[in-house]
Amino acid sequence: MPSEFELIRRYFSRPTPQAVLGPGDDCALLAPSAGCELAITTDMLVEGSHFLPGTDPRQLGWKALAVNLSDLAAMGAKPRWALLAGSLPEARAEWLAAFSEGVFACASRYGVDLVGGDTTRGPLNLCFTVLGELPVGEALRRDRALPGDDLWVSGWPGLAAMGLACLQGRVQLKEALAKRCLAALQQPLPRVELGLELRSRRLAHAAIDVSDGLLADLRHILDRSAVAAEVGAAQLPSRPAGVDPAFARQCQLAGGDDYELVFSALPERRLELAALAAELDLPLWRFGRIVDAANTRLTLLDDDGQAMAIDGKGFDHFG
Amino acid sequence: MPSEFELIRRYFSRPTPQAVLGPGDDCALLAPSAGCELAITTDMLVEGSHFLPGTDPRQLGWKALAVNLSDLAAMGAKPRWALLAGSLPEARAEWLAAFSEGVFACASRYGVDLVGGDTTRGPLNLCFTVLGELPVGEALRRDRALPGDDLWVSGWPGLAAMGLACLQGRVQLKEALAKRCLAALQQPLPRVELGLELRSRRLAHAAIDVSDGLLADLRHILDRSAVAAEVGAAQLPSRPAGVDPAFARQCQLAGGDDYELVFSALPERRLELAALAAELDLPLWRFGRIVDAANTRLTLLDDDGQAMAIDGKGFDHFG
Incomplete structure (x- = not known):
């Protein structure tokens, strides 16, 4: 069997033009x-917790970095290293060859x-450990939401959870939808360009x-910002036809692994956000608003504007 | 069972005065x-590969960072984050409490x-991922050894391997020596001050x-610098009394987990290095020299100056 050093050299050594010194020393050097x-x-x-045993190594390489x-x-x-x-x-x-192909496909895309x-x-x-850069003081932090802000989410929340359910045989999806859901699960597209534009x-x-x-x-935004939110389930993207609506809603609200961005923004910026969505060819859904902190941190309104019970707290590894 | 977030908060949240933003957001922010x-x-x-199952969690926390x-x-x-x-x-x-104690003891020491x-x-x-800083262009790289350089090693190479052998019942050591060897194995002291002084x-x-x-x-130094070396086993620290000399030499030359520094330096700097050793209260052993690249990359001389066969290539996880 080739040695550890030989394996690294063979599959993971590519040029690193953005580094002062890449792999092969005690540390990498970055400027x-x-x-x-x-x-x-x-x-x-971890296999078994975050991905199923036997997951395609190319997809795994992409996703682990993504x-x-x-x-x-x-x-x-801005992603750099x-x-x-x-x-x-x-x-x-x-x-290893397939896994590294997936890693470098994602690395090169971003x-x-x-x-x-x-x-x-x-x-x-x-x-993975990843490093990016941004101008001093401009980061989009979790603790900066303000009462009155709109709440937005990008893309297609819920598809990855439906993809997982489909893989596990818990749901039957039509072919085209199944394909989209599996792609969302297996090759997620991190919303890097959206984050950069929102920030800049x-x-x-x-x-x-x-x-x-x-x-x-x-x-997490509500906790760190010490605010509350009202969320309208009806304002999220329409749920796919032919899927049990309760299941689809559960996937949208509580499904993990989406890698969409949720963000808060002033109502005055709605037109600019609509323009940005068009520019990036990525839908942005205004699905709620930030309100003053109250006893109820999160209120979910159903299609008729009635408060709903919230189930599905999201994935917590030791919960 | 407390949630993942609660666990992190309870055991791993300490002030981070060197960060712009510490744990709790999507990323940490550093300046x-x-x-x-x-x-x-x-x-x-990994348990079973790098440490034995049942390893004391406090020692493990220290060592994983060290x-x-x-x-x-x-x-x-200079270590920072x-x-x-x-x-x-x-x-x-x-x-978790004991493990985090070990981590923070090491973090605070360095x-x-x-x-x-x-x-x-x-x-x-x-x-762990760790980040340090150094002035532009001054890093001590593996690829900078030059023919004529002396070869030096710090401290007490071999103790950790003897400690492991002792733990596994492969060797009997006197109490004082066993204690030193186990400390070297379980709570290694990274030679941060030595590295900083050698560099500055x-x-x-x-x-x-x-x-x-x-x-x-x-x-690795020889390969990256495209040079060869002659090493004198007799110039390493004297091997402890009461231990089979062949076994002790094997530990010194091929034992892993030491975390001493090996470095090359001009012969003109010997006096300064002796002074530095005294300052840091850390022995520095001049155990060989760099020579021009030859067919034989590494020549090992025994106590009589005769070339020895080299056994023990070191630990290679997939070798």
């Missing part, structure tokens, strides 16, 4: 841009250099990406 | 120092802020930390 802050985040994906880039998107940071630590039960060339990492033997576990045009107050579920992640 | 490069590295520790700081030391970088992604089979408060991370459920796996006084050409074994890690 941060003047006038910028660094945004940094790390996410660990979910991290989604955190940069939620801050409005990534590191990958991985534990593998065995070093199979075929698997302009990231893979500058370092670590490989070791153990149960399958993939841990100063369109958003607070933002977060949807990894645990729309309502669960919205709650 | 790099002007005129500096960032050194960044990530290392994954081995990463050792990589910063080997570049001559860390992120921790961890997968745990269960969230036991007692284990001046690092824990600015972010991720926790999830799965087989025990700990992945421009004493070293090339450097690496010893994680896989003295000769194995030296080989």
Whole structure:
């Protein structure tokens, strides 16, 4: 079997024009841009918890990096560098080749250099750390939502959860819908361009990406900003025909793995946001508003404007 | 069981005065120092591969961070920030409390802020990413060794391997020696101050930390610098009395987990290096020299100056 060093060289060494020094030394060396802050985040994906055993390695490589880039998107940071630590039960060339293809497809799509990492033997576990940059003081933070703000979400929340249910045989979807849902689950597109535009045009107050579920992640904005929200289920994208409406709503509100952005913005910016949606060819849904903190942090209104009970708190690994 | 968010809050939220924004948002925000490069590295520790099941969680917390700081030391970088992604089979408060105590003891000893991370459920796996800073262009790289350089190693290479052998019942050690060896294994002291001084006084050409074994890690310097080396086993610290000399030599030359620094330096700097050793109260052993690249990359001379066969290539996870 080739050695650890040989494997790294073969599958994970690509040019790193954005680094002073890439893989192969004790550390990578990076030259941060003047006038910028660094945004940094790390996410660990474990087989059996975050992805099913037997997941296609190319899709896994894409997704493991993409979910991290989604955190940069939620801050409005420009992705620049990534590191990958991985534990593998065995070093199979075929698997590694496909996995690294997925990683580099995503890295190249979003302009990231893979500058370092670590490989070791153990149960399958993939841990990316990604770094991005943004001008000092301009980050889209969770704690900046203000009463009166509109609440927005991008894209198609719920598709990934429907894709998972479809894979697990819990739901039957028509072919075209199944394909979209599986793509959302397996090859999510982090909303990097949206985050950059929201930040540079100063369109958003607070933002977060949807990894645990729309309502669960919205709650983080509410908690950190000490505000409440009213959400109208009817204002979310229309639920697909031929799917049980309660199930579809559950996926939209509580499904994880979407990697859409939820953000708050002044009502005065609605036209600009509509224009941005058109520019990016990405729908933006105004699905609620921020209100003063109250006993009820989150009020969900059904299609008739009646308050609904909230089920589905989102995914919490130790909950 | 408390939730993931509650666990993080309870055990891993400490003030982060060196960060613009610490844990709790999509990313941490850092303000790099002007005129500096960032050194960044990530290392994954897997139960069963890197530490024994049942390892004391406080020691594990210390060590998981320390081995990463050792990589910063080997570049001559000043440690500043860390992120921790961890997968745990269960969230036991007692284990987490002890583990976080070990992490923060090490972080505080070396001046690092824990600015972010991720926790999830799965087989025990700990992945730190650490960032340090150093003036532009001054890093101690592996690829800068020059023929004529002396080769040096710090401290007490081999103790950690003897500690492991002792734990596994493969060797009997006297009590005082066993204690030192176990401390080297369980609570390694990354040579951060040494790295900083070597770098700022421009004493070293090339450097690496010893994680896989003295000769194995030296080989990385030789490969990257395209040079060869002659190493004198007799110039390493004297081997402890009461231990089989062949076994002790094997530990010194091929034992992993030492986290000493190996570096190359001009012979003209010997006096300054001796002075630095005294200042830091840390022995520095001149154990060989760099020569022009030859057919034999690494020549090992025994106590009589005769070339020895080299056994023990060092630990390679997929070798």
